[in-house]
Amino acid sequence: MAAKTKAPIDFACPHCGATVSVEHAGDMRNCPSCKQKLTRVTQLDQLLARWWEPRRWRADLVKPNVPYLIERLWTANGQGERLYTGVAPKYTNYDIFRNMVTRLMIRGIDEGWAELTFPSEPLAEDPQYVLTIVDSERFAEGVEKLFPEVDWDEPVSVAVAEAVSAESGAGKKQKKAKSKKR
Numbered sequence: 001m002a003a004k005t006k007a008p009i010d011f012a013c014p015h016c017g018a019t020v021s022v023e024h025a026g027d028m029r030n031c032p033s034c035k036q037k038l039t040r041v042t043q044l045d046q047l048l049a050r051w052w053e054p055r056r057w058r059a060d061l062v063k064p065n066v067p068y069l070i071e072r073l074w075t076a077n078g079q080g081e082r083l084y085t086g087v088a089p090k091y092t093n094y095d096i097f098r099n100m101v102t103r104l105m106i107r108g109i110d111e112g113w114a115e116l117t118f119p120s121e122p123l124a125e126d127p128q129y130v131l132t133i134v135d136s137e138r139f140a141e142g143v144e145k146l147f148p149e150v151d152w153d154e155p156v157s158v159a160v161a162e163a164v165s166a167e168s169g170a171g172k173k174q175k176k177a178k179s180k181k182r
């Protein structure tokens with residue numbers, strides 16, 4: 001009956017094509033064949049493609065991909081605008097800012113300072129992924145490098161820290177009833 005839900009998920013190793021079985025999506029595994037790491041971003045990429053496959057004719061859906069999903073996660077609840085206002089880069093509009101920070105976040109997932117939590121059923125109709133910054137200092141450093149023209153004095157760093165804490169507030173720690181600007 002429901003015994004099927006715990007079946008491992010098979011991914012394809014992006015380096016050699018071998019099948020890598022993962023018990024729970026998001027668990028890190030090394031490819032049994034070439035020993036390279038099957039990253040979370042790779043898993044996400046393949047899961048989104050698989051999720052899309054049976055739904056590709058639906059006019060009400062947008063084809064998801066890794067940047068699309070990650071951007072939606074980190075900009076949710078006005079966090080994107082808040083971060084943009086806080087950093088206030090001189091030569092970058094919000095569209096470009098979003099792209100740059102999204103790429104930074106994707107790198108952060110692979111580097112481990114951002115944590116992507118996978119839903120238990122990634123192929124269900126509305127899978128809920130959660131993105132949490134676990135090392136806000138490394139995130140702030142990354143943002144700083146993207147916008148060298150910004151004067152990184154106290155207020156800017158505080159703005160970044162606040163954006164990040166609001167972000168984790170929207171994720172795992174929301175049970176703490178932090179009713180900060182949501």
Ligand SMILES: [Zn+2]
Pocket residue numbers: 013014015016017018031032033034035036
């Ligand atoms: Zn491999």
